[in-house]
Amino acid sequence: MTVKVVLAGCGNMGYAMLAGWLKSGRLQPAETFVIEPNEELRARAQKLGSAVGGDASDIPAGTTPKLVVLAVKPQVIRDVTAAYKNLGDGETTFVSVAAGTPIATFEEILGSKTPIIRVMPNTPAAIGKGMMVSCANGNVSTETSAFVEKLLAASGAVATVDDERQMDAVTAVSGSGPAYIFHFIECLTAAAEQAGLPKETAKLLAMQTVYGAASLAAESDEEPGTLRQQVTSPKGTTAAALAVLMGNDRLKTLVGEAVEAARRRSIELGK
Ligand SMILES: NC(=O)c1ccc[n+]([C@@H]2O[C@H](COP(=O)([O-])OP(=O)(O)OC[C@H]3O[C@@H](n4cnc5c(N)ncnc54)[C@H](OP(=O)(O)O)[C@@H]3O)[C@@H](O)[C@H]2O)c1
Numbered sequence: 529m530t531v532k533v534v535l536a537g538c539g540n541m542g543y544a545m546l547a548g549w550l551k552s553g554r555l556q557p558a559e560t561f562v563i564e565p566n567e568e569l570r571a572r573a574q575k576l577g578s579a580v581g582g583d584a585s586d587i588p589a590g591t592t593p594k595l596v597v598l599a600v601k602p603q604v605i606r607d608v609t610a611a612y613k614n615l616g617d618g619e620t621t622f623v624s625v626a627a628g629t630p631i632a633t634f635e636e637i638l639g640s641k642t643p644i645i646r647v648m649p650n651t652p653a654a655i656g657k658g659m660m661v662s663c664a665n666g667n668v669s670t671e672t673s674a675f676v677e678k679l680l681a682a683s684g685a686v687a688t689v690d691d692e693r694q695m696d697a698v699t700a701v702s703g704s705g706p707a708y709i710f711h712f713i714e715c716l717t718a719a720a721e722q723a724g725l726p727k728e729t730a731k732l733l734a735m736q737t738v739y740g741a742a743s744l745a746a747e748s749d750e751e752p753g754t755l756r757q758q759v760t761s762p763k764g765t766t767a768a769a770l771a772v773l774m775g776n777d778r779l780k781t782l783v784g785e786a787v788e789a790a791r792r793r794s795i796e797l798g799k
Pocket residue numbers: 536537538539540541542563564565566569583584599600601602604608625626627648649650651703704
């Protein structure tokens with residue numbers, strides 16, 4: 529079977545996507561080749577049935593994959609991309625999940641005719657519940673675009689943006705967002721313990737509440753604000769808590785500042 533997808537970097541994000549592609553059957557293991565310098569992570573990818581190598585030179589000579597997916601840190605993305613220069617300006621489409629790094633950087637390294645798609649995934653992709661947002665240059669064919677969309681859909685919901693500058697906001701909201709929610713679970717667990725609940729009960733209540741509320745918001749026809757009001761009895765317990773969170777737009781301001789900090793950092797990483 530010919531190699532369709534080369535995945536460069538099989539850490540947190542690369543592995544989450546690879547696992548989703550193979551589990552969904554949209555790619556066969558023999559169609560994938562993983563490049564990962566870390567031996568343990570390489571073995572983990574091999575367990576899924578992928579061929580593996582420590583660097584780009586391990587890819588069999590003459591291989592022209594449909595996609596090269598770059599899932600390495602933004603700090604090394606330029607050097608890693610340069611190792612695939614021989615596939616630039618050709619049939620291969622490059623997909624980068626690196627935060628910040630603009631399409632122009634890849635065009636500069638690989639050639640201006642290279643098809644390039646930036647994708648911002650998030651880690652819930654590991655269980656098929658990710659948010660995958662893409663932005664492509666004009667060299668990507670309709671056929672490849674459909675192929676990539678199908679692959680991304682194995683990892684969760686898919687959206688596109690036409691204005692690449694919006695990818696910094698996307699990164700700050702859905703890319704980094706799971707960490708904000710995990711931290712909220714940590715905070716709610718700590719508050720539950722402080723309020724007298726045993727550790728395990730505190731964790732269960734915090735986690736199930738976030739899971740249940742997010743599921744309800746996703747499945748309901750009602751706006752989140754309406755769902756909030758349905759929990760809030762007049763002069764009841766929720767109203768007392770929301771006065772703390774919503775008074776002076778406290779939480780809204782804090783979340784706004786956090787997202788803006790992430791957006792600015794994404795812009796910096798692209799320089
Ligand atoms: N984690 C997330 O939630 C998330 C979400 C959206 C986007 N992203 C983006 O995804 C990218 C990867 O992030 P991550 O969290 O998955 O990082 P990670 O866990 O550190 O994975 C990156 C992997 O790439 C390896 N690597 C280094 N040089 C390589 C090379 N020349 N060829 C192939 N692999 C190489 C690294 O090995 P060494 O550690 O040995 O260097 C590491 O195992 C980043 O650009 C990030 O912005 C991440």
